[in-house]
Amino acid sequence: MYEEMWIKYARYMNEIGEVERARDIYRRASGTHLPRKPNIHLAYSAFEEEHGDFETANAILAEFNRKHPGYAIIPLRRVGIERRMLTLNTPHGATPDYSSVISHFERLIQDPQTPRRLATFYALKLARFHAKTRNDRKLAEKILLDALTRDKDSEQLYLALIDLAYSAPIFDENAVLDALDSALNCEYLSNEEKLRFSQRKLDFLEDLGTDINKLQKHLEYHTQLQKTIEGIATSSKRKSDHESKGNHSEKRSHTTNANYGIPYVQQQQQYYVAATTTTDAYAAAAAAQQTAAGITTTYYYTTQPAASTVQLQQTY
Structure with missing residues (x-):
């Protein structure tokens, strides 16, 4: 204020x-x-x-x-x-x-002190600059692919590659499908993340695809991926329920066999907030400050990786 x-x-x-x-x-x-x-x-x-x-x-x-x-x-x-x-x-x-602008971006990306996610953020900005300002889409694609070698599980980089192919002046169906498949074939993305890309591919084939066989084949893949995710979730829930029942039975057993002749010393609970480091407090204050200013992307980061508050929801 x-x-x-x-x-x-x-x-x-x-x-x-x-x-x-x-x-x-x-x-x-x-x-x-x-x-x-x-x-x-x-x-x-x-x-x-x-x-x-x-x-x-x-x-x-x-x-x-x-x-x-x-x-x-x-x-x-x-x-x-x-x-x-x-x-x-x-x-x-x-x-x-714009050579000085490009060099400035590259220094930010390659600086060893730049956190991985923040380097990705700068790479997205540089790729957009090449694609939109310099109209060099090939170089933009290369920058995104290079960034993926450093940040292999970045959903934003894959989204940027898809958008780059999707927004080409001359529409190329295979280029878009290749970009989508690169995300689906990535071993570093979770099944939940792949499901979101799978839905994008399904929508694309439904809206703009020219081969019904590709649509049907991907629909089978998409359905199987959904079942896999649901199966894992169900299995985890059953395991959790089983452990919960086991703990409940154990508690009842302890209660039944309790020796009430032994004095019971109630531990005094301490209600306090654990002290934070100066760096954490500074990062939190900076994040709160930007939230108050209406900035949806948290630009602040600390030099300590554990305290990093970089939050990239950048849409290419």
Whole structure:
């Protein structure tokens, strides 16, 4: 709420034409009052970019990232600043040279300090950039396939490959089916995940397929996969029920044979919350902060893999 108040105040001043006052508000808020908060720095950077100072906009985020690393949105925004600057400064009709943007993405992906899921997140962004901005679908596909060698059980990468094939300018049924089959044949995906891809393939064959035999064959596979999942669930439930009955009988036996001559010492229950580490608390606070700001993707991650809060629900 405090951070939001500063941002609204600065934006109001900017809207009424008080640019220097707005800049001073952003400077005081980010430098003195909220030095560790990413949103005020993002807003300050956007303000400078809006007024044509791309260099300062980038420097604000670079300095914040140096002092408080761990926010994926910060380097991502810096890439965006660089991309927009190149687009704006390129003469009309000419093709921008995005080599620096691509290099920036590749450094983020290949950085040993980048968690696996976050590297996948950046790879998805880079693949989308190649497919949509540069119209290089082959390179986009290669980036996604390379990412799969590092993150073998990423459902998002398979979805991106399927979408890439599905959205091709010239429709290719076999390319879409190959992308779907690559997910179904992956040994690292669970049966439940494969069932979702199987349903996608079934829908595709029903809506756009040209071979009824492929549809019938996949329908058999889909039905068998459903039965396998249901069978495992039923078996697990029976085992759980059996263990529950066994524990109940054991408790009754202990109660019947209890020696009430022995004094019973009741243990005092301790109601407390286990202390969390500073890193966990910081990650939780950052996640809560982004939730309050309406950001559905949790961009914050910590340098400790166990405390990682990266949550990628990215749709390609």
